[in-house]
Amino acid sequence: MYNILLIGNGAREHVIAETVKRSRHEINLFSCMKSNNPGIASLSEKVMLGSYSNLEDICGFAKENNIDFAIIGPEDPLNNGVVDALLKEHIPSVGPTKSCARLETSKMFTRDLLDKYNIPGNARFRVFSALDGIPEFIAELDGIVLKPDGLTGGKGVMVQGDHFRTREEAMDKCCDILEEHESVIVEEKFDGEEFSLQCLCDGTTVVATPPVQDHKRRFVEDKGPNTGGMGSYSMEDHLLPFMTEKDVVAGLEITQKVADAIRKETGEEYKGIMYGGFIITKDGVKLLEYNARFGDPEAMNTLPLLKTDFVDVCRAIIEGKLSGLTIECEKKATVCKYIVPKGYGLPKDHPDAKSTSARIAVDSVEDVNLYYSSVDKRDDGLYMTTSRAIGVVGIADNLEDAEKKAEQAIASIQGPVDHRPDIGTKKLIKKRIEHMEKIRG
Ligand SMILES: Nc1ncnc2c1ncn2[C@@H]1O[C@H](COP(=O)(O)OP(=O)(O)O)[C@@H](O)[C@H]1O
Ligand SMILES: [Mg+2]
Incomplete structure (x- = not known):
């Protein structure tokens, strides 16, 4: 039996919670959230609501409940040093220490690290204060x-x-x-197609999960302002339609070198997720940035495919035993589309900008995975609260069917919601392939 602490309150943490609960081990899940996520709460023995900077309360909650290990979802608690604080109480985490988390929290640290250790894929850059x-x-x-x-x-x-x-x-x-x-980092602009490669790292061994492509722009055809991510897809062959096996290997090799460099640089082992944001250019795979956690939405594409027991994966990360574990994902395609309030991401003076908090009905949704993000469960139903509301994930043998499943489910959701119908469609994929062909020449 394991007592596991999960920190975070978004759809990423909802899918982490679900994946933890799929374990063959008996699991008691304890959650620390800054606002209540009804999906996570329903999977938890006990919930603590509070700020991610209140390390004393988080450690107190962990000790009270005899936590075996913690999983840190978002970047803020990593940046606040929650992993270091828990370690002082002898509680290990899936998630890097504050020093190692600089991989995400300081883009300067990462660019300098690649430079210093001669790791390929860096941009021409300089830092100015x-x-x-x-x-x-x-x-x-x-x-x-x-x-x-x-x-x-x-x-x-x-x-x-x-x-x-x-x-x-x-x-x-x-x-x-x-x-x-x-300071500001000034760097060269790359042209190419982006992919997210979420890797697991135990300090030494790095293992990649299937690559995913995210869609940051608010509206169809990549128009409008950047958002936290409107949706993402992955393919049954664990590649993306515009990439080759070589590109994944390049991303993994860079990440392996970064894991080794960070150990030399900090004297600490990076334990957790190293999520590289890469771009395929005419000169090969280049690094845009690292995140020190799973992606949101990308976690919703990959974790449901994981065949290996996730609790075993977490333990292997903590104990430095990833090399002894075979990590397998189902050969399926996934399409994740975020349901957002109509007003999400719009300028404040836009007529639709006010419709961010409203009731939605999801009762008749079938054949997809639903992950709650910014929603509030009240006596009279489910309410959206200003930000991305629900991640809808279709999973199938091919992309077309996965996309159809997601769309069918979304059609049955009632309320003033919006989403990006183009994510995972043939038309958008074709555009990505053509862009890449043009770049490769
Ligand atoms: N060197 C670059 N060349 C081209 N586009 C870039 C570059 N760096 C970042 N971008 C674009 O900006 C987006 C956000 O940058 P990123 O480094 O991922 O920071 P963050 O996710 O913290 O905003 C990327 O997804 C990419 O579209
Ligand atoms: Mg990014």
Whole structure:
């Protein structure tokens, strides 16, 4: 029997909770959430509601309930040092220490690490804490990307062509970033197709799970503002339609080298998820960033496919025994589409922007996996609360059927909701393939 603490309150943690509960071991799940997720709560013995920065309460809750190990879902508690605090109480975690989590929390740390250890896939970059020298450096770049150092909830990166056009405008953006952040990373802009590779790491061994493609833009055809992610898909052959086996291997090799480098650099073993955001360019696979946790939505694509007992996987990560475990995922395609309030991601003065909190009915939804995110269960039903509400995941032998399943389920959801009907469709996939063909030449 295991007492497991899960930290986090989103759809990613809902699918983690479900995957933990599928274990053949007897599991008591204890959850620490900053707001109540009814899906996670229904799978938990006990729930603690509180801030992810209140480490004393989290450790108290863990000790009270004789927790064997913790699983950390989101980046904020990692950044707050929850893993280090739990370790002091002799409670191990699936999730890196604060120092190792810099892989996500400091994009400067990661770019420097790749540089120092000669790891392939890095961008041309420089870090600036003042404007001096930036004009000279951006004059050398064909395309520019600006990144604040530190966590920005996925809303800090500025890409030429999307957020600014000219070099002069880039300077203005650098000014803005440096007003709020210690430093700005100026890097070359890549052109290509992106994929997420969520790898498991026990400090030494790195194992990849099937690659996934996420869709950040709010509206169909990748229009509108960036969001936390509107949905994602994965394929039955564990590749993506625009990629080759070589590309996955390249992403895995970079991640393996990063795991080794981080051990040398920090003297600590990285235990948890190393999720690389990669882009396939004409010069091969390049690294955009790492996250120190599963992706949201990507966790909803991969965890339901996991055939290996997830609790065994967690224990192997903690005990450094991943090399002795065969990790298998079902050869199925998955399509995840987020149900969001109609007003999600719209500017505040937009007429639809107000319709973010409303009741929805999901009772007649069939043949898909549903994961709750920002929803509130009240006596009279389920309410959305401003952000992404529910992840709907269709799983089938091929992408077309998986997409159909997701759409059919979404059609039966009632309320002022929206989603991206194009995710996982032939038309959008064709666009991705053509883009990649053009780049590869
Ligand atoms: N060097 C780059 N070249 C091209 N696009 C980039 C580059 N870096 C980031 N991007 C784009 O910006 C998005 C967000 O950047 P990322 O580094 O993933 O930061 P975050 O997820 O923290 O916002 C990426 O998904 C990608 O679309
Ligand atoms: Mg990213």
